[in-house]
Amino acid sequence: MTTTVHIVGTGTIGEPLIGLFADFGNKMGVDEVTFHKRTPLEADRPRIQHLIKRGAKLAVDSENRSDFSSLGYEVSYEASDAIERATVVIDCTPAGNENKERYYQNISGPKGYLAQGSEFGFGKPYARGVNDEALVPGENRFVQIVSCNTHNITTLIKTLCDDGDSYCLEQGNFVCMRRANDVTQSGGFIPAPSLGAHSDSVFGTHHARDAHYVFETLNQDFDLFSSAVKLNTQYMHSIWFRLAYGRDTSVEEAVQRLRANPRVAVTEKQQTNVVFSFGRDHGYYGRILSQTVVSLPTLAVRRGRELYGFCFTPQDGNSLLSSVAAALWLIDPDRASVSTRLEPLRQWLYQEV
Numbered sequence: 001m002t003t004t005v006h007i008v009g010t011g012t013i014g015e016p017l018i019g020l021f022a023d024f025g026n027k028m029g030v031d032e033v034t035f036h037k038r039t040p041l042e043a044d045r046p047r048i049q050h051l052i053k054r055g056a057k058l059a060v061d062s063e064n065r066s067d068f069s070s071l072g073y074e075v076s077y078e079a080s081d082a083i084e085r086a087t088v089v090i091d092c093t094p095a096g097n098e099n100k101e102r103y104y105q106n107i108s109g110p111k112g113y114l115a116q117g118s119e120f121g122f123g124k125p126y127a128r129g130v131n132d133e134a135l136v137p138g139e140n141r142f143v144q145i146v147s148c149n150t151h152n153i154t155t156l157i158k159t160l161c162d163d164g165d166s167y168c169l170e171q172g173n174f175v176c177m178r179r180a181n182d183v184t185q186s187g188g189f190i191p192a193p194s195l196g197a198h199s200d201s202v203f204g205t206h207h208a209r210d211a212h213y214v215f216e217t218l219n220q221d222f223d224l225f226s227s228a229v230k231l232n233t234q235y236m237h238s239i240w241f242r243l244a245y246g247r248d249t250s251v252e253e254a255v256q257r258l259r260a261n262p263r264v265a266v267t268e269k270q271q272t273n274v275v276f277s278f279g280r281d282h283g284y285y286g287r288i289l290s291q292t293v294v295s296l297p298t299l300a301v302r303r304g305r306e307l308y309g310f311c312f313t314p315q316d317g318n319s320l321l322s323s324v325a326a327a328l329w330l331i332d333p334d335r336a337s338v339s340t341r342l343e344p345l346r347q348w349l350y351q352e353v
């Protein structure tokens with residue numbers, strides 16, 4: 001039996017994910033990586049050809065096959081055949097829910113399907129290291145990999161507030177300061193900071209809402225509220241946070257807990273550009289895979305029970321790690337074995353930046 005991972009979408013998150021499976025799939029028990037590109041564009045040919053050269057196989061919609069071929073793309077499959085023959089499908093488009101309705105739920109071949117952050121309701125929300133035990137083998141065929149900022153928020157709560165048999169969190173507040181667009185995107189840049197509306201009357205923005213639903217899979221019901229502001233930068237997102245505890249805490253306790261989590265990085269840096277450039281210089285596709293990078297000089301405890309600080313969201317590296325982990329879990333749900341198969345990626349899980 002050939003184990004095949006099929007990735008739909010070649011954008012900001014799809015491309016490095018195809019690269020990860022092409023470069024390390026054989027060490028993770030994946031025999032073949034196929035991927036779907038929607039639009040036949042001449043300008044995209046160099047980066048797609050590079051993925052093909054590294055072993056990934058291109059699938060396109062039947063009506064576009066001749067356009068792709070005449071542009072010099074080497075096409076291996078038609079899209080529906082690629083889904084049918086895949087072991088796991090990872091949707092990396094802003095249309096995961098639409099694709100689920102139109103295609104995925106009618107095709108029984110794959111063991112399971114993943115979609116990304118924007119696709120609320122696609123399946124069980126998941127962040128690696130936060131709610132692994134909530135994934136039920138044979139039951140959760142559809143899994144939503146939560147957004148990069150949701151990874152950051154849930155990892156902070158899990159790391160700083162999980163006391164073993166209960167959480168000490170009374171309330172969490174977050175301001176997500178988001179880059180205007182990704183470095184790979186030319187459109188959508190803004191000339192000045194742009195403030196987000198609080199369109200959710202309970203959670204503020206989708207970031208706290210999504211974090212709430214991740215913890216709901218662990219039977220936790222947290223009081224969370226988030227705000228979002230888009231900044232005129234292409235560097236990574238940063239987050240201001242306030243965690244109100246039901247017991248006393250200290251900066252020392254927070255630092256000790258952050259340092260003890262292998263999926264968390266800490267830093268003495270306070271400038272977004274230098275943390276971003278660390279990823280460019282020491283990451284995979286310019287990304288480190290840590291869930292969050294917490295800036296230690298910004299941590300403060302007020303009145304013994306409120307922890308304040310800033311942290312950075314390392315591009316989409318955390319969503320990439322969770323996407324690989326969830327795909328490996330769908331292939332074989334033994335959790336210890338997932339951990340072993342993830343070994344090739346651990347070199348990009350930094351604990352210090």
Ligand SMILES: NC(=O)c1ccc[n+]([C@@H]2O[C@H](COP(=O)([O-])OP(=O)(O)OC[C@H]3O[C@@H](n4cnc5c(N)ncnc54)[C@H](OP(=O)(O)O)[C@@H]3O)[C@@H](O)[C@H]2O)c1
Pocket residue numbers: 008009010011012013014037038039040092093094095115116117118119146147148182315316319
């Ligand atoms: N960007 C981030 O940092 C980040 C972080 C975490 C999670 N995410 C999530 O990842 C998902 C994708 O975001 P992205 O930033 O990677 O988007 P993106 O860079 O705009 O890329 C989107 C990709 O999806 C393809 N596509 C769009 N609609 C499609 C459809 N209906 N059918 C098939 N392919 C389609 C596009 O194909 P063509 O270009 O060939 O038309 C493109 O390859 C979203 O759910 C987002 O929330 C993004």
